[in-house]
Amino acid sequence: MRILFDARFTRLDQHDGISRYGASLIAAVAERADVAMLISDPRQLDLLPAVPHVLITSPLSPRELFVASTINRLSPDVVICPMQTMGSWGRQYPLVLTLHDLIYYQNPQPPGFLPLPVRALWRLYHLAYWPQRLLLNRADVVATISETTRELMKEHRLTRRPVRLVSNAPQTDTEVRPEGVPPSKDLLYMGSFMPYKNVETIVAGMNGLDGYTLHLLSRITADRRAELVRLVPPGQRVVFHNGVTDGQYQELLRSAAALVTLSRAEGYGLPVIEAMAAGTPVIAADTPIFREVGGDAALYVDPDDPSAFTAAVKSLAAPDRWDAASRAGKAQAGTYSWDRSADQLLEAAAIATVEHAGRRGLGRLLRRQ
Template sequence: MKLVIDARYTRVTHHDGISRYTAGLIEATAKIAEVTMLINDLRQLDLLPDVPYLKVSAPTSALEPLVAFQINKLKPDVVFSPMQTMGTLGRKFPVILTLHDLIYYAHPHAPKFLPAPIRWGWFLFHQVYFPQRMLLNRADAVATVSQTTAGLMRKHRLTKRHIGLVSNAPSGESASRDKQATVKNTLLYMGSFMEYKNVETLIRAMRLLPDYELHLLSGISQQRRAELEAEIPHGAKVIFHGGVSDEEYANLLAQCTALVTLSREEGYGLPLVEAMSVGTPVVVTDMPIFREVAQDAALFADPDNEEAFALQVQKLSDRDVWREYADRALERAGQYSWDLSARQLVDLAQYAIDHSPNSSK
């Protein structure tokens, strides 16, 4: 199978969620299929596996609607995009498009760092469902990362196409932590600081956890940091890291009490799986997607109840309880791997080939 994977959303300095998802899929899928990746910047190769590639126009280029004409020369059996916005006019191949989540229908405001016209377009796009339907119905099959999102897509009739699961997974680089080692009274948050992430409640809850430190790991703007610093209760210990390397992240995960989040919406929650894969307990929002991803390996809390969150964290001060959830985390994380995701992708690609009018097979 000649499978082309769109890697143009790969960052050039460090991975974000889409970038890491793409790189993980490419590396694993290249073991079982003939993979060529699309890039638009040679610097992207530093964060991607060593597989053949074609340099084409950027996904934000005015040429995007016609990008299929550049891809046709590869004569692929099928093309997979980790986004739903890839141009498809003039294509001579089956295509799989991806929708990760429906977060921005509930929280339609775009990140503040984007230019105002893009923010307005983003907001208006997510006021109704028909633009999304138009995007997804161009595909021969649609991928998503969770059964929760697939269910929401069916509920809102976002596509007439077959929906297949191509799961996210943690990197395979981190070893399981030593459960006999000393556990530091630290809580880690890894993720963005957009409003729906509800980091304010995490910070305010630290007034109930005077023996713990909350470490906010991701990069953050000065304006947003000032907003969150104003929420820190007197005497609470909250540390802003402003971004960490993969090595620093792994070291922090190997020592902390738990990874925590009270996000109100998620499409998957990769930091949960990353933490669980090394045997770190997680304390998270009680909502369907986290129930699907973590099952009984997590401690769950109401995102609006600081006391309930603090109580779940305090349970982990009992060493036996901590070890129990560390074991559960490892067992559950074992259900996720890039090799499994690659097999899911190849199966979905075969479906697209079998059902596409653009298939050469």
């Protein structure tokens, strides 16, 4: 099976969640099948595995509407896109589109890195569910990364197509904290600072955590930083890193007391499983998606209660509590792997080829009548 991956959502500097998801899947599936990639900028190759590639237009270009005419000439057996927005008009190949979450229906603020016209279309797109249905129903199979998102898709009747789970997973090169190394008093937050991420409650929860330091690792605008600085309790320490490298992130994970996230909405929550894979305990919002990903290993708290967050951090200082949480996290992370995800994707690709063949056969039959 010749699989063509749409890798045009790969970042140019360092991965975000979707960029890492696509690159990791490509690497895992390339060990099992004939794989090639679509890219829109040669610089993307620095963050992608060494497999054959084809340079085409950006997925944000108006020409995306007609991208299928280019792909048709490549004669793939199946095309995999890690997003749901790939143009499909006139396609002659099986197609798997991916929907990660439904966050932006309840939280309509678009990502800031998108161009202004795209942000405007983003808001319009998420005013109703029918545009999403229109896109997803143009695929042969729809993939998603969690059972939580799959259930939401079912609840909102987003597609008539088969929906298959193709899970996220921790990095394959995650370094596990050596046994017997005591944790620091560092608390890590990795994620954006959009309102639904609820970083305000984490910052407020630092009240009473004398000696602890909260590290906010991601890039942040000056205005958003000023908003959060005003919320830091007197005498407490919060460090704004404004971005860290993968190496720096792994180093901080291996020594931290905990990774913390009180996000109210996620499609998966990759930092949760990354921290667990490193042996670092996780304090997370008590939501269905974090329960799914973190299992019994995470410490769950009410995302609207700063004092519950404070108490959870303090509980890790109890004798043997931190070690138990670390061991449980490593066991939970072991239930996810890119090898498993590659198998799931190949199953989805096989179903897509059958679905596509069936629809083409039905179309030919109807035209004869």
